Amino acid sequence: MRSLSQNLSLTFRRASLLFDHKHLLAIESLSEGNIRTILDTAESFLEISTRDVKKVPTLRGKTVVNLFFEPSTRTRSSFEMAAKRLSADIVNFNKFFSSVVKGETLKDTVLNLEAMQSDAIIIRHACPGAPHYVSTFCRSHVINAGDGAHEHPTQALLDAFTIRQQKKNITGLKVLIVGDILHSRVARSNIFLLNKLGAKIVCVGPPALLPEGFKRLGVELDYNLDRAIQDADVIMMLRIQSERQQKNFFPSIREYRNIYGLTQKRYHRAKKNAIIMHPGPINRGVEISSDLANSTKSVILKQVENGIAVRMAILYLLLGGKEREITD
Amino acid sequence: MRLLIKNGRVIDPDSQVDDTLDILIDRGKFAEIKPKIEGDGFKIIDASRLVVAPGFIDMHVHLRQPGQEDKETIKTGSLAAAKGGFTSIACMPNTEPVNDSRDVTEFILAEAKRNAVVNVFPIAAITRGLDGEEITDMVDLHNAGAIAFSDDGHPVENSLVMRRALEYSRLADAVIIDHCEDRQLSAGGIMHEGITSLKLGIKAIPASAEEIMVARDIILAKETKTRIHIAHLSVRGAVDLLKWAKQQGIDVTAEVTPHHLFLTDTALESFDTNLKVNPPIRSEQDRKALIQAISEGWIDVIATDHAPHTPDEKDVELDQAPFGINGLETAVPLLLDKLVNKNILSLEKFIVMISINPAKILGLKNKGKICVGADADLTLLNLHQEVVVDTNQFLSKSRNSPFNGWKLKGAPVMTIVGGKIVYS
Numbered sequence: 001m002r003s004l005s006q007n008l009s010l011t012f013r014r015a016s017l018l019f020d021h022k023h024l025l026a027i028e029s030l031s032e033g034n035i036r037t038i039l040d041t042a043e044s045f046l047e048i049s050t051r052d053v054k055k056v057p058t059l060r061g062k063t064v065v066n067l068f069f070e071p072s073t074r075t076r077s078s079f080e081m082a083a084k085r086l087s088a089d090i091v092n093f094n095k096f097f098s099s100v101v102k103g104e105t106l107k108d109t110v111l112n113l114e115a116m117q118s119d120a121i122i123i124r125h126a127c128p129g130a131p132h133y134v135s136t137f138c139r140s141h142v143i144n145a146g147d148g149a150h151e152h153p154t155q156a157l158l159d160a161f162t163i164r165q166q167k168k169n170i171t172g173l174k175v176l177i178v179g180d181i182l183h184s185r186v187a188r189s190n191i192f193l194l195n196k197l198g199a200k201i202v203c204v205g206p207p208a209l210l211p212e213g214f215k216r217l218g219v220e221l222d223y224n225l226d227r228a229i230q231d232a233d234v235i236m237m238l239r240i241q242s243e244r245q246q247k248n249f250f251p252s253i254r255e256y257r258n259i260y261g262l263t264q265k266r267y268h269r270a271k272k273n274a275i276i277m278h279p280g281p282i283n284r285g286v287e288i289s290s291d292l293a294n295s296t297k298s299v300i301l302k303q304v305e306n307g308i309a310v311r312m313a314i315l316y317l318l319l320g321g322k323e324r325e326i327t328d
Numbered sequence: 329m330r331l332l333i334k335n336g337r338v339i340d341p342d343s344q345v346d347d348t349l350d351i352l353i354d355r356g357k358f359a360e361i362k363p364k365i366e367g368d369g370f371k372i373i374d375a376s377r378l379v380v381a382p383g384f385i386d387m388h389v390h391l392r393q394p395g396q397e398d399k400e401t402i403k404t405g406s407l408a409a410a411k412g413g414f415t416s417i418a419c420m421p422n423t424e425p426v427n428d429s430r431d432v433t434e435f436i437l438a439e440a441k442r443n444a445v446v447n448v449f450p451i452a453a454i455t456r457g458l459d460g461e462e463i464t465d466m467v468d469l470h471n472a473g474a475i476a477f478s479d480d481g482h483p484v485e486n487s488l489v490m491r492r493a494l495e496y497s498r499l500a501d502a503v504i505i506d507h508c509e510d511r512q513l514s515a516g517g518i519m520h521e522g523i524t525s526l527k528l529g530i531k532a533i534p535a536s537a538e539e540i541m542v543a544r545d546i547i548l549a550k551e552t553k554t555r556i557h558i559a560h561l562s563v564r565g566a567v568d569l570l571k572w573a574k575q576q577g578i579d580v581t582a583e584v585t586p587h588h589l590f591l592t593d594t595a596l597e598s599f600d601t602n603l604k605v606n607p608p609i610r611s612e613q614d615r616k617a618l619i620q621a622i623s624e625g626w627i628d629v630i631a632t633d634h635a636p637h638t639p640d641e642k643d644v645e646l647d648q649a650p651f652g653i654n655g656l657e658t659a660v661p662l663l664l665d666k667l668v669n670k671n672i673l674s675l676e677k678f679i680v681m682i683s684i685n686p687a688k689i690l691g692l693k694n695k696g697k698i699c700v701g702a703d704a705d706l707t708l709l710n711l712h713q714e715v716v717v718d719t720n721q722f723l724s725k726s727r728n729s730p731f732n733g734w735k736l737k738g739a740p741v742m743t744i745v746g747g748k749i750v751y752s
């Protein structure tokens with residue numbers, strides 16, 4: 001019988017042959033096959049984080065740069081742990097302690113970091129397309145860790161991974177995405193991904209945060225959460241940003257909570273065992289009641305846990321070299 | 329020296345001439361126009377197989393001087409114009425300092441006299457510092473040489489200020505040109521609001537931001553019985569408003585740019601900063617409405633909104649890049665290829681839109697026509713010449729064109745300003 005590590009290495013070798021992208025910039029440009037390859041690869045990495053020694057030497061000698069121009073708790077730490085568990089060296093860049101405050105451009109910042117022989121650059125930036133722009137002049141692999149309201153591909157991948165883990169099959173599931181769809185990169189990446197995997201997506205939110213045009217991305221729209229939540233298998237809540245209220249996207253947090261907050265009462269209209277997801281950070285008592293966030297129906301912390309395996313898979317598929325093998 | 333242009337296909341829509349004629353130029357004016365002019369002592373240009381048109385006029389150009397000479401200067405902008413087939417350009421006042429005083433207008437004219445190879449006509453600001461509050465000394469500016477007024481780059485947001493400016497512009501007898509944009513609706517926007525902006529998560533500028541201001545300007549022009557010119561029309565709704573106004577007999581004219589005629593918002597999927605322009609490149613429906621409106625004669629003028637920015641300024645993420653497209657050297661080949669050679673717009677109507685109408689709107693009495701005594705400005709076209717846009721060959725100081733690499737058929741081959749060959 002083959003050992004676990006031999007099985008792993010076979011899976012990975014097959015996977016890296018199937019994954020034909022230099023960068024991970026957007027879900028929209030991935031095929032269904034690409035997505036399945038990432039999810040399957042992540043499956044094999046999940047176990048590593050449960051070991052006593054949570055480390056494999058797969059990416060030893062590789063240098064990864066965490067280039068975050070926006071605040072982040074989960075994504076930045078998750079990428080850092082993913083890289084470390086694969087034995088890559090990781091450098092954390094903090095905009096506020098960098099020469100960006102002296103006016104250095106994004107391009108010069110990247111070129112300087114790259115001159116230190118980085119192999120991958122993980123970028124989060126407030127501007128949509130910033131990772132695409134970086135990929136036009138940069139030799140390293142570029143991973144999009146969130147670009148403005150455009151995409152957050154690794155979040156959608158870890159969400160899909162979590163849904164698959166909980167519900168086995170994504171095809172045919174009714175997935176609700178609730179909240180500020182307009183400004184959400186998580187919503188966009190999830191819409192692209194879940195559509196490719198055959199889920200039925202319903203977006204819910206106040207009209208100004210849910211423009212009609214989203215229909216053309218292949219989702220249903222509903223302004224009424226009580227109606228939309230019926231028969232839902234997955235309820236994905238998005239963070240509501242209080243600064244939106246000042247711009248009249250909705251009148252008040254109080255009114256928003258009354259109409260779109262997920263409460264026990266509302267939850268019970270969904271399908272039995274429907275799961276509750278949230279990309280974080282959550283506003284307890286606004287978009288989700290605290291007791292629901294803490295309940296067994298919530299997979300919010302599972303998402304975080306799975307995020308590491310998914311990001312290990314992505315780093316591996318991009319950086320892992322076709323000939324490398326995973327060994328214990 | 330006297331110049332004789334022989335055997336060209338002379339098209340002068342003003343006198344409804346489209347014939348093979350010779351043109352004699354003497355002391356900067358047209359001296360004689362007829363078949364087969366003979367004689368000695370002329371410099372002769374063989375224009376066989378070429379179209380000879382009244383000099384093209386671009387009434388919407390940013391020359392950046394004074395103040396932003398790293399982007400463009402009056403000299404380099406004029407060289408780009410000459411290469412692009414333009415004999416006259418009108419330059420917008422959003423320089424540093426703003427052209428809101430006689431000093432700046434006089435500086436531009438003096439600099440043009442020293443260094444420009446085409447005619448340069450300054451457009452002065454409607455309001456001091458382009459701040460939308462106090463109107464400028466329009467009569468003094470007009471006497472100094474400003475031929476029109478605009479706060480281009482900014483709308484005049486306050487309707488009362490716009491009304492007062494329109495009323496006062498009668499004294500200067502110079503047109504007011506408005507950049508129509510409701511800044512509350514467009515705030516923070518980078519591209520056209522539509523399916524592509526939703527998909528890309530890019531902050532967007534809705535069509536209403538333009539339509540509302542166009543409607544307001546039309547209403548004010550009607551009420552004050554003055555004329556107004558709408559800059560860079562970009563949306564279908566604004567075209568409908570323009571049609572309505574013209575049908576009512578309101579004295580409103582409008583221009584459209586080549587980039588709004590030939591590009592659509594889906595191109596932004598590349599995140600190319602050279603596509604970032606204000607008003608933004610719109611949807612395919614808007615583009616088609618603009619094309620239809622020019623073929624039906626509703627839009628008066630084609631102007632480039634030539635807005636040079638340095639390569640460094642555009643080599644950034646989309647949010648950081650300035651708005652603007654470099655237009656002088658690509659406009660005529662684009663228009664010849666996409667409209668004239670495809671029979672969407674007749675050559676005659678094209679010349680009306682790019683020469684006669686801007687001359688009329690700006691009050692340039694001796695331009696836009698080929699007749700004895702008029703200024704000897706000519707644009708010679710080869711409708712069959714194939715060109716590939718190469719921004720590295722631009723005479724403009726900047727390179728910010730989304731048309732780089734486009735293969736086009738039809739090009740300006742010689743530009744004559746005041747009887748002098750300034751480009752060939």
